Amino acid sequence: MNGRIAVLGHLKDQAAAALIEDGKLVDFLIDMPGEGLRPGAICRAICERPIKGQGGIFLRLPNNGKAYLKQAKGYAPGQILLVQVTGFGEDGKATPVTPKVLFKSKYAIVTPGAPGLNISRSIKDDDLRDELMVIAHEEMEGSDAGLILRSACVGADSEEIAEDVAAMRAMADQVMADADGTEAELLIDGPDAHHLAWREWDAASVATDDEAFENNQVYDLLEAFTYARAPLSGGGHIYVEPTRALVAVDVNTGGDMSLAAGLKANLAMIKELPRQLRIRGLGGQITLDLAPMPKKDRKMFEHSLRATLRKDTIDTVLAGWTPLGCFELQRKRERLALRDLLPNGIF
Template identity: 25%
Template sequence: MIINVHENFVSGAILEDGELQEVFDEENETIAGNLYVGVIQKIIPALNAAFVDIGEGKNGFLRISDVGKSYVQQVLSGKQPAEGSKLLVQVKHDAVGQKGPQLTCKLSLPGRYVVYFPMSRVRGVSKKIVEQRERERLRSLFSKLEKNEGLVIRTASEGMPMEIIEEELQSLRQEWQQILSSFKRSRRVKLLRREPTAIDYVLRERLNKNVDEVYVNEEKAYELVKQEVKKISKSIVVHFVEGDLFERFSIYQQLNLLQRRTIDLPSGGYLALDTTEAMTVFDVNSASFTGGKNHAELAFRINMEAAKEIARQLRLRNIGGIVVVDFIGMPNKEYYDRLFKKIRESFEKDPAHVELLGFTRLGLFEMTRKRRTPSSEQLLFSPCPICKGSGRVLSATIVLKRLSNALKEIDLSQYGSVKINLHQRFSGYMEKIKALVPAHREKVKVSFTHPDPNEFEITLSKKT
């Protein structure tokens, strides 16, 4: 784990065998998890939903089915929600594109060891805790809950003393009472609880027994990490190293690779990645990898490499929604069973909820991955102002045809000089450009400083 503090901004990263797995940044604008006093602006019965002002620009979207009886009784004092009334809401997902943030009234307060639900009877223990005796030990905590309280015990609770977990639960209960009291006193839109800073988030959500080493470059953060590590495992080594750790561990270089549509695989194959608003598609290709083996073994080896890399890319890019993978076809079920096992193993360390649905009749692999925050692409990059994020510009032939039509509409004999300015990519088309006006070649001057590869500029000067 890397915790990099630069000019009071905190960035974090997780590396495994030198490869970047996740990245966090305090500058990333996320409101997921925040609790607000919101005001209902409009209820849409046809959608069974409401639009709620939470003071963050776009109104949030709330499904009325999220407002349960317990919520109405405890929070709204028995009154049903109506337009103009206030609600205590939590951001479930950040705004994406033109869509506002998704809100919920099924409130939760996450801690390191548990997630506390103040108005829900949910009970659960992390599926990643597999030992039955440990699961039963942790389940004993449910007997200490009130009738309308809920609790999910997180993976970090495994092996921890029960008094430490109970102490955190009590702290979350007290925080909830403070939030509820503040909500009842408030008369306008207001932020009640903000998710922790980047360093607190990284330490709470990602610092666990799977981490072997932590590198920190700032003294206060170093002391904070050492305190947290004492609670988790004595085997985690904490290093203090001055300087930019993202530079030292080549994280910037790995982040630059996120702009690429293709991802190389170790044996010479590659992944092609395409994303839409609702779906992500991976296409597995063999490329130059031949390996000298039969087709079945060749396809299987590339697919196994692809499974591991797809899990890394989804986690690193923080991609959510429906994911479809077109693996290379293989001849029998045994290969697909072994591949499915590899896929499942590859997602074991992904903190997001992942559901593996399996292979379709067409041989496509389907899965879903849930996330609450924007993808790394949305946070790290901006759409190109020229291509608007499509990755395409008009062909040179089309632009030159438009230029030819524009020149034909001008009586060039009336002008002393004609200046044509094009994008730099047309610098190899000088002869073709002058050939567009064969009778006036001498008076045409061409430059290549235009900023837009889809456009051109014609400047005419009168005869002297």
């Protein structure tokens, strides 16, 4: 199995998508069960109870759901607020939301309240940037909203890009016109796994037939991520073990007893860590219990970790070293944990 293929199917009656590159699972998406709001959903919410001393406020979502808004200065109980779901709340906690709504598609992001026409910095070709700016001006003329053209525009048909921008602008105009209602209401649902795969993944081919998961060995590839142990290049391995408070990642050198074994295992862990966290759906506080290495190698470790995480699609903050020599990260909760979605395994 060579190349990069997106496989769309269902797992446990939920829409799911797998991204496979040269036979290796590099990403996996699955819908949450039930009727909860997906990340990206936009709705009217009602302000309820401010949290003194923390600057936040609880909101009431549609169907009596609960949300929490940070930095809520100026909002009062009973006020109607347009918000967008930004991630999944921890078990038993409110859903995180933001008042800064975005309308995001494969090629375009429309930003109400943030005017300006922008093109992804990763697009370097001057001729293409000029062509895209013409499209942006034509499709956003007369709008107070801003626009960001994404890196996926490279190689895309100009008419398709223009249609995408027009569709996002129309959606933004419709939702913003409905913002002044009097009840909590879902206005736009967040993308399901199949839509999100289309929007975010760049794949040479797509498999959507009824036997797509089985024909592309998705079940076998995914099963490895239901276990705590994961191999590393060079013979080492890690244990990825989520708890309620944090996710612990233990790095082991395996059979390598050389002086540089610890550094080699830690660097190998860096290459594998984003994939493991992404597919397992893990976020929040991440504590790395590293293999022993000299303190003089810490700067090299941090530089490599920062460069690798910069390429990841999920925001992760480097918090730093602990007194016991562990390294801590804070990762956005964009997905539900795979172990919670599949508590009894894949089948």
